[in-house]
Amino acid sequence: MLELSDIQSSQEELEAYYAQLQAQHVTPAWIGGGISIEPQSEAVPYLWRWRDLRPQAMRAAELVGTQQAERRVLRLTNPKLPGIASNTLVANIQIVMPGEIARAHRHSAAALRLIIEGQGGYTVVNGERVPMYPGDLVLTPNWSWHDHANDTDAPMIWLDGLDTPLVRMLDAGFYEEYHQERQDFGATVNASQWHYPFSEMRAALQRLAAVSAGDT
Template identity: 50%
Template sequence: MQEHPHGHVENTAELEAFYRDLDSMSTTALWLLLADQMPETPKPKAVPFLWKYSRIRPQLFRAGELVRPEQANRRVIVLVNPGLKEQASATRNLNANVQMVLPGEIAPAHRHVASALRFIIEGGGAYTAVDGEKTLMYPGDLVMTPNWSWHDHGNETDGPMIWQDGLDMPMVNALDAPFFEAYTGMQQGYTRPVDASAREYGRGGLKPTWEKWDKPYSPMLNYSWDQTRETLHRLAKDSPGTPHDGVSLEYVNPQTGGPIMPTIGANIQLLRPGEHTQAHRHTMDVVYQAVEGSGCTIVNGIRFNWEKNDIFVIPKWCLHEHANASKTADACLFSYNDAPAMRALALYREEGLVDNDGYQEVNSVFQPL
């Protein structure tokens, strides 16, 4: 292999003067940038990281005493990757946030081109309304608020409602394409029955013949946990699944069989008792949330221990493998990723670890903050 794959120019006084002159004309020499701007493999600034839900939850309740959604628009705690403090996001392309709506509160209606999904953590029966349809949310539900759809959240129950928000906002902003609009009024009008889309599309393999849907995302507003869990556990009984993810299912757009949104994909996976997957890496950012059980994920040789509701991120091209810590109980992980965007741009790559039978050496254990 060449010593300097990008070439190498020895510095001289004449070159220094040349670089200064280029700089004065708002130009520079490409050979000064190549190694940084065109690395041989991805070098994400984001680091693998984990946030304990037990540490985030009390801060949400503290925020509950300090601000109301009608002041703050959204009562949301943003998970900030230590490698991405400037853009304040969990990964390069994805936000992972945690939101709480208290009884009687409304998070006012608005829309934005950043697409979002919600994965419900706590509470039961508060609603999200999207483009005239309302859904009641329960733990484990996946609720969609896609690109430019009007959405508001409200809590008519007597307990707090908490969920994770996943957004593609950093990607939209990197492309300089954000738009945002506030609704006139707190809540939008309802034009469809509650959970209409679940009745139309919620049974796999069937869809209404009269429904015309030409939007570039799934018509399903809520992928209910009851149905997801049942499908996952039933499949785990008789399918080996994949070597890198255990029994893994993708949430799909029932119109196309493709991802739920053009920029964000979502998966649910089950690790059987004692299961330990082999390591692989890919060019997608992944945000995980533990849903059932406990275990660990080894990322670039660092062991991240997780339990129910913890959130962790795997930046692009980091080797990772998952293990269920229990010998008797299943473990489930929900995740979302930027793979649909990466695939659309022909930037998606994936490879398994070949050495050491596909398992990494563990060098350290992550200490959560």
């Protein structure tokens, strides 16, 4: 007959055994809590308001140049998670002023950029120049060369999202600087769709709304 075993060990025996395990950097899985029956994230809800963030981004542009900062970003930090917005994602506000560039590099983390303000500054992804306008979504696949530039007369501001915490947790983080400050245009490699202009997405949503209205 098969059944659960019941071994009545003394407390002294167990403590001696646990001490031996600890000395060998081994932990018995049956003590100290088991598997959680539901998620137990330390992250807490928090709202960052644009009316607070924009002045701080403009102030950063006054105090720190893109020569001093690899990326001039303000990192949105969850009150319970040091330096990150969630356990798997970071969210940054990045600003590039008229006439500025942000030098080319690449990294293991994948990134997205949701454009908030500005008309026609651009990012370059693997050699492809991508103009940026409010509402546009720009993807930067992992290990893709990318740099930014603003040849307009107004600030370019956007939201960065990266899966850096996840990559770091997996010990998979790599980083490399480009051999020059900016990429040459037209040398696109591993081409993929990484630009979703808001004008096109809005039109698509309006068409979808019209079809959905007809179904009702």
